[in-house]
Every structure is written in structure tokens, then in C-alpha cells.
Amino acid sequence: MHAEFAAKLRLTAAVLGNATHKGLCARFRAVNPNTPCDIDRLHKWIQGRALPRSPQLYEDWAKVLGTHRPGTWLATCSMNEFRDEIALLFGASLEDMHRTETPRARSEAVNGTPSDPGGLRTLYGTFACYSLAWSPHYAGQLIRGALRLEPGKGSTLRATYTEALFGGPVQMIGDVVLSGGTLHMLLRNPDTGLPASMILIMPGPPASVLCGILSSQAFVAHHALPSASRMLVVRVPSAARLDTSNRYLDFSPSCVSDDLDGLGLKLDAPGPLNALVAAFLGRGIDQVSPIDQASFSSALDPLYFLPAAGKAALRIDPAPPEPG
Template sequence: MRGEPGQADPAGAGCRADREELSRKLRLTALALGCATNKELCARFATVNPNTAFTAQNAYKWVGGKATPRLSSVYEDWARVLGEDLTASFVAAASFKEFAAAVQERHPLPEAALARLERDRVEGRAVPLDPATPAPEPRTQPLWQSNHLLCGGYLAMSYAWSRAETGNLILGRMEVEARPDGGLDASYTEKLFGRLVPMMGQVSGDGRAAQAVLRCSFSGRLYFLALQVPSPPANLVGGILVGSALHDPNARALAGRMLLVRDRSVGQLSGGLGYLPPDPARLDGEIARLGYADTPERQAASQALIDFLDRAPEVPMHQDVPQEAVLELAIAFDRLEVAAAPPVRIVTSR
């Protein structure tokens, strides 16, 4: 991770209509490719990208209409599975009718299959590819854990590991979401080499600390993230990231502090990605995009973030995250006001 310099995901969590549209597209793709189960469809995605995010767990959610992908790489893999002349943006943004027409041009697809998908849509059904795999039974009492305070979107910041970017911050995007079984999934994305580099894994914890092992789809390397579970409202999370630099002739083993600032903006995560000089004014601009109101306290908090990341550990042989320092920063962000959402503009055409 953390390489040399250099598109936001085409879909976020998605509304119900978006989830249903995605489900129909995936089931149509499975029919066109002759895949009878989610496992077979995952295998087709893996043939074009061994590190694809289209895993069995995600396939269950996406094909079942329960969620939409958060990573643009999913649509890139999808386009390659269907045909090299298709683009990720088309797969993500096309209507079902447009998508079906494009698939029919490239793969044999019986009209009866399209009719069945249309009938399912009218009747409001999302039929799983593999009916032999039962969905998790609904809980009478939803499982909640203190670790669920971590759920949400964050702007992640740390000092870059690349020798070419020494002294600069690197800003990434962290998403944490709960699974149906109560566990947590994490996805962390940086912009390196002119492209988005995602890392994904599961989060485990004991209520006070949380850990995740993230696998980088770009390199296949593993990165360990140790976090301190915050108290409500959990606007700031502190931790340590351990791994190795991507752009380094010796693949140095490194560890560094990381801070996560919760996104309070309306809509998809709006924080920037890439390298940034440790300039409080520049960083304050990124914090503003997260939905925090413009106040002197916010500007002071931005300076405190840089000071914390740059602070040398008390014991030189250990890179630690003092709980008191994280708490002090968290309180500073909890005191910040959230900016009012801009008025919704309704545009009509005639």
C-alpha cells in the first residue's frame, strides 16, 4: 500500500430501486453466462481478476438486492466478464433495458429468460441464484455490539510511506458496515498509481479495541489495522496501520498512525483521495467537505490532527496511539457543529 501518486465509485449503498435494478442485471448476467449459482458467477469474475471484490459474501447481498457495490473495481470486472468492449460506467449507469440489449448482442439469451426477470420485477421478487443456500434467518432481536459504533464512512489520513512523498499526508476512504450476522466488514481505498486501490477485510473486536486484516486487491499484500473503539458519537477513530510500502525496492515493513474522521455530509462520502501537504488550511478544506461547520474550533482541530500524526512515540521502539491523546482529539471533533445541508434544488424540464 502507499505508493506513488495518482474516480469515485459509481454506486454507493444505493436506494431500494437501485438495489433491485442491480439484482436484475446480475441475474441476467448469470443467465447469459450459464451460471446457476452465486459460486459459479463469482468464479467467472475471478477469471478476469483473481482479487475481485465479487466474493460469495458480497454476491449474496448484491444478487439478493440487499446492497450495491461501493467499489468501482466491481463494475470494471463485470464489464470484462461480459465483453472487453463494454465499460464499467455503462454497466453501472445503464438502465436494465439498455443493459439487457447490450448483453443480448454479445451472449445468447432466450426471450423467456428476459420475460421471467420482468415478471419477477412486477411481482416484487428477487430470486436468489442458488435456492439451495438459505438466507440467514431474521433475528427477533437485532444483534448489536459496541463495535457497531464504527459503522459509517470516514476520511482516513496518515503519513505517506512512499519515499517520493515523504513528509506528505495520504488521504484515503474507509467504509465500515455491519453484516447480517452482526460482524463488521471494512473497505479502505487509496488513490495510487493513478487508480483506486481497494483493500477489504473483516473487523473483529472486544468492545474496546477493534482489529482488521485488509487484503490489497492491487498487490495481494495484507495490512493490519488496530483501532480504538470510540464512544458515541464516534466522530474520530485512532489506530495504527502495519504493512509494507508498495513503491519501494526493499518492500520495507512499516507502521504508522492513522486517524479516521467520520463523514457527516449528506450523500456519498465526499472527502478527497490522494496526497496532501501537512498544511492545516488544506486539511481544513477536506474536513469542511465532510460536513463540519466552518468555525475556529474546526480549524484548530485540523491542526491537532497533523500534530498528532507527526508526534514521535514516547518509546522510540514502539509506535503507539496514546488513548488520552485520541480522546482529546475525539472530544474536539465531537464539539464541532455539523453544517446545515444545502437546500434541495428541484429541476423541471419542459
């Protein structure tokens, strides 16, 4: 029982990209500041010398992994069942998971020294990004951007996303948060502070492609337009060519495969990929306009300008007083 629990913790650290005990403890503290997990206890658990006494540890563990399984399941499941759950959540292969059980990996985990950070390291690299343009001036076109995923501070992963707008680059930077088999990035432009959110599915090795959602506001528009669209993120070998070729693309049947070819990713038979691109990106964008806002305001604003009796009926309560 002790040995299986220790192996589950080592696998948890590997798929989360936490190379040290300190990094894994930080994950537990992020979901519960009062977690029973601390450096000393974790060291004993990973050595197989003790088991947690508090059931809360297992509940925190479930949140760290992003699983819908209860903490009691994590405490009692077999190692094979745990591996199946990890594969479902993070797309990790059986081969990758077995690497955590090599003598070297066990030694590094027990001694608290850096080990292979697992899934996150497979994400390091440069990626071409394809999504539908949000600007009404470029309706129906694709915008080709670039994403860099690099080691950040400690065990974090750093994301840099760029697009070409108004003839110049627009850059957005942020950390990557791994949760429940998805990568979450809250990106900000360092000059304006404008945020964007990117959520991608965590792939298995070799992380050749990631699919997800990009959301922010349309940059090139007469009004603020909250927008979201699907995004296709493809690993490419040529970082230099990627940096200088961000642009709008006509959404033709072969636009993505042609662009990838120019970036050094040669496809012998691009037809199947072209069909996937058309089906995946061709569903349109989700966008909210001022007209939508005005329509709902016209319907609901009058309720807040009723006589006093009407307001009471609506139960518009004042804000609670400040404590103290």
C-alpha cells in the first residue's frame, strides 16, 4: 500500500511537470492553503515510509489532478487504475508513465532532486497558430500567429503568443496552468495590459498539435467585440520563418498545409489534413456586439426604473456594510 501510494505521487509529479518536492507541494497549496501536504510529509510519502493520516490530503490531490473522482478513490484504486485515469486526464502514454518507475526516477524522487518533468517538457518549442479572424474588416479569413512554449521560473511553463496587426507584431505573454488535461493561459500584452485567454487540450508526446479556444476582444473593429474562436496550434521546425510570416490568410482549402510547407513541415498527402482544418475551423466565431447588449438592456433596464414598490418587489438589496 505504501509503495503504490508513493508511485502514484511520483507519477503525479511527472505529469504535472513538478521536478521537486517543493514544486509538488506548491500545487497542493494552490488548491488548499491549509493542505496537510508539506515538504517533510511529502518526502516520507514518496519514500514509501508513511501514508497520509488526513482524508483531506486525498481530496486536495483530486483537485490538483483535476479529476472528478473522489479522494477516497485515489486512496484505494490500484496503480493500473490510477495510470488509466492519468492517461485520460493528461494524454500520457504508458511508456511515459513507466519511466517514473525506473531506478533513476525513483532515486531522484526519493531524494527530492530534479527528475524529468514529464508532459510539460514535451511542450517546449515553437508552434504555428491558426484561428478565424475576428475583425469585421477581415471576415472569413484566417489569422496565422505564433506560440512559443518555454521553461519559466521554477517548474512553470511560459507562453508567448504573437500576431501581426496594423503591419507590426502584437505580443502577449503569460504562464501556463495545467488542469485536468487542459492547458490554461491568461496572456497579457506587456504594453497595454490587454488580456487574452487560451485553453488547449494537453497532448501526448510528441505534442505535434494542440486544439483549443482563444478568447479576447477584436482588436481591429469600430466597437469592442468580445470574441472567441477555435484555434489549431501546430509544432513547426522553423522558428525564424515563423516570426517573420505572421499574417492573415485567405481561408482556402489548402491554406494551412501550404503555410506549414513553407515553415518546413512537409506533408506527402495534405488532403486529409485540409479536410480536418475545414471542419474544425469552418464553424465560425462566437462574437458579441453592442447591438446584442443594447437589445437586452432595452428589455431589462426598465425593471430597474420602477417606482419604489416595484423595486422592492424586485428585491434589489443594498450592498452589505463593510466589516468593522
